[in-house]
Amino acid sequence: MSFASPPATSIPLLLVDDHQLVLEGVRVLLGHDPGLRVVAMANSGAEALLRLREHPEIEVAVVDLNMPQMSGVQLTRAIREQFPQVRVLALSMFHDHASVQEVLGAGGSGYLLKNTTADELSTAIRRAAAGRTYFNAEVGATLLDHLDVPANRDTSERPVPLTTREREILQLIAGEYSNAAIAEKLFISERTVETHRKNIFTKTKAKSIIGLIQYALKHKLILL
DSSP states (O other): OBOOOOOTTSEEEEEEOSOHHHHHHHHHHHTTOTTEEEEEEESSHHHHHHHHHHOTTOOEEEEESOOSSSOHHHHHHHHHHHOTTOEEEEEESOOOHHHHHHHHHHTOSEEEETTOOHHHHHHHHHHHHTTOOEEOHHHHHHHHHTOOOOTTSOTTOOOOOOOHHHHHHHHHHHTTOOHHHHHHHHTOOHHHHHHHHHHHHHHHTOSSHHHHHHHHHHTTOSOO
16 A cells, blocks of 8 residues: 655655554554655555565654564564665564564664554654664663573672763664764764774673663663
8 A cells, every 4th residue: 555755855654554444543643744754554564565665765664563474573674684774663562571672683673562652653753764763661661671681690780880972972872873973973983983882892791782772771871
């Protein structure tokens, strides 16, 4: 299902859900935001991939997690592999830790519950389109409650000391800024960014971006 595209300045979207009523509801909600435009909708993963081939201008896909045949996580992974320029936001009734981790592992840019407001969904879409991540409060709490902390580690452990510059860069890393984008934003060289990045990973002992973000959230080093 495709739509005509008015003003090219708005963010072009794909909505995916196996329930047509949900699709129509989300489309109506987002229709009140002139900065967003739904250019296509799909009822399945296979149809979603077809719509993305038909509409290369799409920047963000809002995907239901619980779909038959191809799940939202499988679709997220397929989109990131076949259309790496497209950011994916997951919508679900549930926010269990396993589901959130699966979405992150598949390359998702955010996770929201279906009880989210139109304003919050619009905010999440804009952040995703800008290359950043978004989790609503319940999902963020789930991540914090399931941090991968070894059983023998003191839970009162204080965060490692980071310099002001390292904390700035950590916040931007969490927002999925590239080294080049961080360098431009902070008026420093990419090599300097890379040095700070290595120091941050070394200090926090994080093994991945997800681990780093979890550590930063646990110790309140960044804001979502």
